[in-house]
Amino acid sequence: MNRQEPDWNAPLGISGQALSKLRKSIQQFQLGDGGGPAYLIAWNRQSVLSDPALKKLIDLWFKEEREHSRLLGFALKRFGGVEIKSHWSFELFCGLRKFLGVGFELHALLGTEIVSHVYYKMLRKHGQDTALRGMCNLIIRDETGHIAFHKARLAADARNCGKIYGPLWSALFRARGVLAGTVLWINHRSALLALGATDAEFYGWIWRDTSAFINSLRREVHQHKDDQSRTRGGLLTNNISVPEKVGM
Numbered sequence: 001m002n003r004q005e006p007d008w009n010a011p012l013g014i015s016g017q018a019l020s021k022l023r024k025s026i027q028q029f030q031l032g033d034g035g036g037p038a039y040l041i042a043w044n045r046q047s048v049l050s051d052p053a054l055k056k057l058i059d060l061w062f063k064e065e066r067e068h069s070r071l072l073g074f075a076l077k078r079f080g081g082v083e084i085k086s087h088w089s090f091e092l093f094c095g096l097r098k099f100l101g102v103g104f105e106l107h108a109l110l111g112t113e114i115v116s117h118v119y120y121k122m123l124r125k126h127g128q129d130t131a132l133r134g135m136c137n138l139i140i141r142d143e144t145g146h147i148a149f150h151k152a153r154l155a156a157d158a159r160n161c162g163k164i165y166g167p168l169w170s171a172l173f174r175a176r177g178v179l180a181g182t183v184l185w186i187n188h189r190s191a192l193l194a195l196g197a198t199d200a201e202f203y204g205w206i207w208r209d210t211s212a213f214i215n216s217l218r219r220e221v222h223q224h225k226d227d228q229s230r231t232r233g234g235l236l237t238n239n240i241s242v243p244e245k246v247g248m
């Protein structure tokens with residue numbers, strides 16, 4: 001990936017309590033955002049990966065997640081922390097992904113994309129540190145592409161399998177977004193509050209981004225099937241073209 005590295009040697013802009021809380025938060029994200037298994041782990045993942053075109057997109061997606069873990073590792077080192085190899089919430093998440101099947105896994109990963117996108121946007125807004133903001137800029141750009149990939153995938157399901165994203169689906173999707181956000185907030189609230197964020201801001205952002213996803217998906221479903229989403233972004237975004245037969 002040919003893009004400018006954050007200025008890891010810039011003077012530290014965060015100190016004291018806020019820094020120690022941020023260190024813990026980044027530590028968990030370094031593991032959760034590409035630091036664990038960077039591939040689908042559901043027991044029936046082959047039903048998706050057997051499609052070469054879709055596998056290529058999924059490989060690009062996880063390659064970018066690995067890159068996030070690398071960036072977060074540098075941020076962690078900058079803030080005086082060490083990498084962790086496990087965390088209860090990450091182990092639980094991986095266990096559910098493995099046993100509940102690839103349909104659940106992809107939906108759960110979409111939920112984490114949306115809520116972690118909010119986390120990075122809040123970190124960029126409130127974290128008064130040059131390198132941290134540089135890192136957030138890179139990750140936010142990639143996560144925007146990942147969310148676009150999931151939107152294209154769900155839109156393909158609508159075209160090919162007649163899936164309808166009506167009021168019941170959107171209510172459940174919003175509820176899952178709030179639930180995923182709450183799981184994130186349990187572990188990362190104190191760091192973001194120490195930087196100046198608020199509960200209302202976090203949940204407001206979760207609600208807006210979840211709604212934006214639903215509205216954007218519905219718009220895409222109503223477009224011609226060849227009219228794929230093309231947003232600017234990283235490696236994955238520039239390659240998004242979800243196969244017509246997604247088969248999940």
Ligand SMILES: [Fe+2]
Nearest residue numbers: 033065068143
């Ligand atoms: Fe990521």
Ligand SMILES: [Fe+2]
Nearest residue numbers: 065113143146
């Ligand atoms: Fe992502």
